[in-house]
């Protein structure tokens with residue numbers, strides 16, 4: 734039996750769809766980041782942090798700033814302040830790069846397992862906004 738060219742093309746397209754679908758399903762079932770959100774005054778601060786981070790490995794942290802109408806806030810100065818609530822861990826304050834659409838990104842390492850606080854410090858037009866988030870870093 735000879736498969737027609739059209740049938741082969743359809744099979745290939747179906748295969749691609751199944752592959753893309755699987756990747757999306759896996760990302761939904763096992764997301765690589767967790768989104769945390771707080772509204773401080775009129776600024777919505779969303780922090781995406783890595784799931785299952787490993788100590789001493791560099792991880793990416795993404796901050797998204799929007800105003801009350803959901804409009805992205807560009808032109809902010811953003812840095813993170815990472816520490817442990819139970820002990821001082823030294824200064825870990827990575828400055829974030831500004832990307833389009835109110836997104837700010839930086840990366841840093843956790844230097845110990847346990848509970849960490851991540852303070853997002855965003856300065857917009859000389860006004861400082863601080864949101865404190867907590868995350869548990871596994872052993």
Ligand SMILES: [Cu+2]
Nearest residue numbers: 817820822845
């Ligand atoms: Cu510690």
